[in-house]
């Protein structure tokens with residue numbers, strides 16, 4: 099037997115905070131050593147943080163990373179343990195995203211990333227060059243200060259592996275695993291038994307399965323130990339890196355770290371027998387045949403052993419049942435942890451939420467409640483960092499700290515219901531009931547006085563007073579009157595967030611939380627700079643469908659029972675007067691259902707459909723219920739409003755990124771914001787297709803009743819917990 103103890107980790111790094119990052123790296127190495135591990139893997143670009151973005155272009159960032167690495171190496175941290183540490187490195191005139199492999203105070207190899215992540219949220223090609231010299235390791239002269247400090251002049255740089263006396267180990271960096279020809283295939287044929295994947299991978303609902311399938315696939319038929327390390331937390335942007343560090347042996351997960359956690363450093367250890375890898379490889383004839391004619395990958399020989407021989411002090415890690423969170427849990431915990439990082443790092447004293455008693459703002463309130471529950475739980479588990487942050491933010495004194503989530507919420511969470519003459523008693527009561535259940539400091543104010551003051555000012559200026567549509571007003575008057583309410587709420591929210599702490603003798607400010615969901619953004623069913631224009635928004639890329647499922651789940655699992663009633667109520671903006679024969683409803687106003695919006699959103703973004711191909715796809719999808727001309731009307735209606743309102747995406751509140759169909763304009767869904775909203779060329783093509791189809795419906799026999807229900811019904815909502823959408827990318 100060749101027994102090997104390995105450690106990987108989830109680290110909560112913060113882009114550009116070198117002190118925080120080095121502290122976490124050292125702590126993870128110390129825990130790995132304490133557990134007896136001889137390999138320690140950390141996440142991609144862990145010294146700088148993954149999300150430095152254009153800071154990678156600054157030479158300072160690269161030189162600070164070297165300084166930190168020098169500190170780690172001179173501090174004896176790498177004595178007796180192979181450490182893979184991620185940082186940017188400039189070689190000649192190019193900058194590479196590298197794994198620096200260190201042992202006993204020396205750098206033994208530098209492995210630059212060969213296939214960069216450059217789609218969706220990723221723009222690595224903007225900052226790094228991909229390493230392309232695959233057939234040789236080059237000699238890299240270390241920067242002079244490092245060279246002097248380490249008494250080491252140069253190091254092998256490039257693609258290759260490390261040949262120890264008893265095994266071979268190689269790095270495969272994040273995206274490389276997900277390429278059509280991943281490096282581990284030929285590395286395995288070259289005898290590499292341990293793969294170290296350092297990653298910077300963000301959370302997306304239902305994505306974990308895609309990752310795990312890749313680790314399992316990499317080692318199931320070709321054998322190997324696959325180590326995965328990831329960041330965990332908000333490192334300064336819209337993404338939440340969701341940990342899940344793990345170790346997989348020959349296709350079995352034998353150690354799995356958390357996906358969502360408030361802990362800064364989590365080390366995951368596994369004890370494996372490398373003879374199990376050799377044995378599997380030896381039993382597969384095709385593996386042997388391909389290995390015998392492999393392309394030779396360069397290697398660095400290190401005369402050092404990593405393994406122990408058979409002994410009973412070291413038991414073997416056995417296969418685990420993989421833990422997946424349901425999408426509802428993902429919505430609670432991902433944004434909940436992201437909010438905590440944002441709060442503790444922003445210097446704010448809490449959150450303020452305009453709480454309408456509707457589904458969206460109530461979801462945000464529940465997520466903040468979940469955050470408070472997580473904080474109390476983590477403190478009870480003994481996390482000193484969470485405790486120190488909570489004491490500071492919650493303003494505790496005399497050795498007190500949070501032990502009850504409602505008590506903690508009262509200190510860090512204000513909710514405010516801002517009613518107008520158009521608000522109903524029902525939403526007002528729901529808002530109050532929910533705030534009480536969470537423990538928030540709740541306020542209830544009427545904004546009618548401010549609205550009428552503004553209208554009087556307008557009347558003095560123009561001599562006219564607008565009327566609602568139900569009272570005989572025009573569309574423009576109706577919209578104007580609605581938007582005054584929405585925008586006054588925004589002004590009031592920011593005023594309260596900055597002044598309420600002062601009223602309560604607390605220092606600092608509160609962050610205003612926004613609550614528009616992804617579908618409203620896509621359709622533009624929100625007022626520009628309304629109450630949803632906030633500092634940050636935890637649900638901005640989550641669909642209404644998923645939020646409703648979340649509310650049902652949260653009612654029982656977070657213990658906020660009033661959410662069940664909130665979920666059951668029809669969504670309404672309550673911006674127009676309620677009359678016996680009229681009450682404003684979202685889906686009527688929008689001219690489409692939230693379910694349909696989810697379908698349009700996915701087709702537009704994930705399947706990259708323009709109007710014509712969306713029409714064709716929907717003819718198949720909905721064709722048994724709708725004629726082509728009905729489908730055409732729906733598609734045109736959607737594209738008209740999408741394009742009229744696209745400008746609103748440019749000022750969207752920064753939101754947690756949770757969905758691959760997010761329309762977020764600033765970083766993710768890059769499109770113009772001035773359109774010809776009549777789409778004359780595309781719409782006339784659709785008209786021609788409708789004409790050619792001559793009113794045909796899709797042949798009914800071709801669709802089973804079950805499929806029809808799934809496609810037109812709730813088939814686009816929350817699906818099985820871990821059925822990742824392969825087309826969504828990883």
Ligand SMILES: Nc1ncnc2c1ncn2[C@@H]1O[C@H](COP(=O)(O)OP(=O)(O)OC[C@H]2O[C@@H]([n+]3cccc(C(=O)O)c3)[C@H](O)[C@@H]2O)[C@@H](O)[C@H]1O
Nearest residue numbers: 577580581584622623624625626628629671673745771772
């Ligand atoms: N192409 C373009 N490029 C840049 N900016 C453009 C623009 N077209 C209009 N604009 C600007 O945008 C303004 C129109 O947008 P906006 O002010 O949003 O106004 P608008 O879209 O006309 O109205 C807001 C809609 O959101 C609905 N709503 C639903 C639910 C909740 C809430 C809420 O607020 O709580 C609101 C409300 O019922 C109404 O139908 C124009 O007055 C103009 O200033």
Ligand SMILES: Nc1ncnc2c1ncn2[C@@H]1O[C@H](COP(=O)(O)OP(=O)(O)OP(=O)(O)O)[C@@H](O)[C@H]1O
Nearest residue numbers: 452453454456457458459515516613629669670671
């Ligand atoms: N009466 C209100 N008091 C406080 N905030 C409000 C009020 N009405 C609306 N808002 C704020 O404006 C946002 C947008 O309103 P909108 O009606 O779209 O959402 P909602 O009421 O939370 O949910 P739903 O869309 O399910 O009705 C809300 O999420 C909320 O933050």
Ligand SMILES: NC(=O)CC[C@H](N)C(=O)O
Nearest residue numbers: 215272273298299300828
């Ligand atoms: N940092 C990366 O290479 C990201 C890879 C991949 N797109 C992921 O999300 O996991």
